[in-house]
Amino acid sequence: MAEAYIYDAVRTPRGRGKKDGALHECSTLKLATTVLGAIRERNNLDTKLVDDVVMGCVDPVGEAGSDIARAAALAADYGNHVPGVQINRFCASGLDSVNFAAAQVMAGQHDMTIGGGVESMSRVGMGASGGAWPMDPAIAIKSYFMPQGVSADLIATKYGFSRDDVDAYAVQSQQRAAAAWAEGRFARSVTPVRDLNGVTILDCDEHMRPNADMQSLAQLQPSFAQLAGMAGFDSVAIQAHPEIERINYVHHAGNSSGIVDGAAAVLIGNREAGEKAGLKPRARIRAFANIGSEPAIMLTGPVDVTKKLLAHAGMAISDIDLFELNEAFASVVLRYLQAFDIDPAIMNPNGGAIAMGHPLGATGAMILGTALDELERTGKQTALVTLCIGAGMGTATIIERV
16 A cells, blocks of 8 residues: 655634634635645645545535535646545544545555645535434434534533533633744644735634633633523433433533634645655655444544544554644543543644634644644654544544654
8 A cells, every 4th residue: 555645734824704704705715726726836836746636615505515626626727637526524524535635645546636625604604505414303313413512511511521621621722822823833834815916814813812711711601501401402412311410511602613714735645746746745644544423422433533543553542642633612622631541731732623713624634734733843753633523423544744
């Protein structure tokens, strides 16, 4: 099996996913084209060497529909010969796109590919594509469907995380993200979004609240308690997990991932393709895996997939120097730390989606790039990148610096 090397990773800054967010004026195509253009320009890349572009997009409808990856490749002047495919595994779509692109190289069918993702949450609303899982009783009842926030509160209740626990983690995420930006840790990977005249629209993550503290978060009311009570989701949660007498609602906007716009791209190839392009590999993709997990509690998939991936790679948790776990909700990360007894210092050391936001289809590729930069900054060797996923799944990837 051929080795799949990472030659570059770029992302846009994350813009607030509202009509007054800086990136709201940018179409989904514009965001995707920005990162593909940056990959080409930064590496002086002859796009004749690119065999495929794989991009995640969770709500591929309207302007984001009709295979945004192919449209973006054409718009970024990659040439008519470069195909593109859009995939959706909910929040892990960006990481799975990297894995899919790497698998083509590993299988020897392609020499150079790009994986990544895009989501304009200010323009194409979350859930715009609909779907059977939340709407059709044939699957909603069977899978104990509930909103992810209720599942996050179920995790907090089941595994003993208090409101102070999740708020303290959120404050840490904000502080780490602010420090990372102040120290220029994202400088290598973030490419600014510019308008047609070349004027910068956004060059820094817009969602951060570095002044957040325990006192300010304490003023926020739980986001999911009223919804769960009125719609009966608390009863669904207890039916799925009868060991729980009642749900302790602890999550709110300040300790949950932010709704934002953004895109990311990762350049992958075998060694020969890199040499032909005059590029030096930064890391190799050592292994990746997907798994299904219990759909009601839903967001514990990272624990399950990590066990599967480590067994597949012949590694132990102690072999991993750095972890990047998407901060969909604070309890997701706290449960992962609890399950593996990981040193919190090596988990999301530059903050995460609570501070910077979670552009659904792009996040997985973004945090892989963050992990790569951090390995190089610290001189560490291996990183594990993982995300929880709607409907109960997990995706994880191990990268190794070269």
